[in-house]
Amino acid sequence: MTTAQAxxxxxxxxxxxxxxxxxxxxxxxxxxxxxxxxxxYPDAEIDMLIYQETRDMLAANPSIHHLHCIDRTWKKLxxxxxxxxxxxxxxxxxxxxxxxxxxxxxxWRSAIxxxxxxxxxxxxxxxxxxxxxxxxxxxxxxxxxxxxxxxHTVEQNLSLLAPLQLPLIRPEATMSYAQEDGEKVQHxxxxxxVSGRYIVVxxxxxxFFKCWSEEKMAAMLTQLHAEGYPLIVTSxxxxxxxxxxxxxxxxxxxxxxxxxxxxxxLPQLAALxxxxxxxxxxxxxxxxxxxxxxxxxxxxxxxxxxxxWRPWEATGEVIWAGDxxxxxxxxxxxxxxxxxxxxxxxxxVVTDAARRLLA
Numbered sequence: 001m002t003t004a005q006a007x008x009x010x011x012x013x014x015x016x017x018x019x020x021x022x023x024x025x026x027x028x029x030x031x032x033x034x035x036x037x038x039x040x041y042p043d044a045e046i047d048m049l050i051y052q053e054t055r056d057m058l059a060a061n062p063s064i065h066h067l068h069c070i071d072r073t074w075k076k077l078x079x080x081x082x083x084x085x086x087x088x089x090x091x092x093x094x095x096x097x098x099x100x101x102x103x104x105x106x107x108w109r110s111a112i113x114x115x116x117x118x119x120x121x122x123x124x125x126x127x128x129x130x131x132x133x134x135x136x137x138x139x140x141x142x143x144x145x146x147x148x149x150x151x152h153t154v155e156q157n158l159s160l161l162a163p164l165q166l167p168l169i170r171p172e173a174t175m176s177y178a179q180e181d182g183e184k185v186q187h188x189x190x191x192x193x194v195s196g197r198y199i200v201v202x203x204x205x206x207x208f209f210k211c212w213s214e215e216k217m218a219a220m221l222t223q224l225h226a227e228g229y230p231l232i233v234t235s236x237x238x239x240x241x242x243x244x245x246x247x248x249x250x251x252x253x254x255x256x257x258x259x260x261x262x263x264x265x266l267p268q269l270a271a272l273x274x275x276x277x278x279x280x281x282x283x284x285x286x287x288x289x290x291x292x293x294x295x296x297x298x299x300x301x302x303x304x305x306x307x308x309w310r311p312w313e314a315t316g317e318v319i320w321a322g323d324x325x326x327x328x329x330x331x332x333x334x335x336x337x338x339x340x341x342x343x344x345x346x347x348x349v350v351t352d353a354a355r356r357l358l359a
Contacts, residue, residue, distance in 0.1 A: 027057035035170035060176040111138040177267035202281035218251035235261040302341035
């Protein structure tokens with residue numbers, strides 16, 4: 001840890017930058033940090049430096065003033081063009097003259113960006129793999145990660161605020177969407193003659209080892225159909241996810257399922273989930289959305305680190321495949337495997353959980 005200490009929070013904190021260069025779900029789980037800082041510094045402008053593809057997760061958040069975005073497709077433009085984009089972006093970041101920078105990432109580029117902000121307080125984590133002098137040089141203070149193995153990702157993120165000695169922590173996650181996203185969803189529901197309560201089912205993940213089999217998902221949908229709620233199936237636009245949804249639909253032709261698979265942006269999906277009576281899904285971004293939106297949920301987990309990634313402050317039930325059979329160590333998973341680890345979960349367990357939440 002460096003000898004420099006974070007200054008006590010006061011009105012001199014006018015501009016704050018949070019850096020998080022990770023995936024979509026990670027972005028949602030940074031919002032408790034945003035909420036906590038906004039509560040302490042209500043007049044401060046809070047910006048974030050993120051990847052362009054994750055922008056939709058935060059674009060409508062009312063507590064965020066501006067998003068600086070790194071487009072990872074820049075590297076396809078050639079070395080000089082890529083470098084020009086990176087330099088232009090960092091000039092924009094530097095021109096904001098931040099008072100406080102929080103680096104929630106472990107990449108070298110995030111450390112360099114932290115240093116370039118010139119903020120008088122630059123907080124980062126004291127990662128075991130980042131013990132060199134340059135990492136320390138980029139930050140004014142490093143926060144220990146020794147207890148991170150026992151903390152949820154939200155708690156890990158919030159621990160970076162410790163040097164600020166804030167009087168109040170706001171641990172709630174926030175998923176925001178624009179009015180037009182809600183209007184688009186209402187139009188789609190009307191088109192599909194859906195009114196009143198409905199159930200959203202997200203059977204897919206970009207990693208198929210996190211998914212139930214098509215047969216079990218179809219069996220669960222068939223059982224839930226008897227409850228009388230419209231069933232809306234969603235997925236990402238990836239062709240493999242769409243193919244999986246198509247196989248599920250073909251396995252239960254006797255029931256009326258509404259497929260919006262691949263048809264919604266992430267904010268639109270959030271609006272759909274927000275209006276649902278129940279969300280059922282695997283370990284994926286929509287599951288984290290449902291938790292943040294306080295939509296009752298049934299979350300199916302396989303060989304993921306539950307301590308890190310379970311739905312944060314969720315209303316509902318988490319069903320872990322490890323309670324029904326052996327699972328491999330999450331750190332040893334081949335993400336390209338065709339194994340469906342969730343298949344250890346019986347269909348009736350999921351259906352019963354859904355019925356309890358709908359009661």
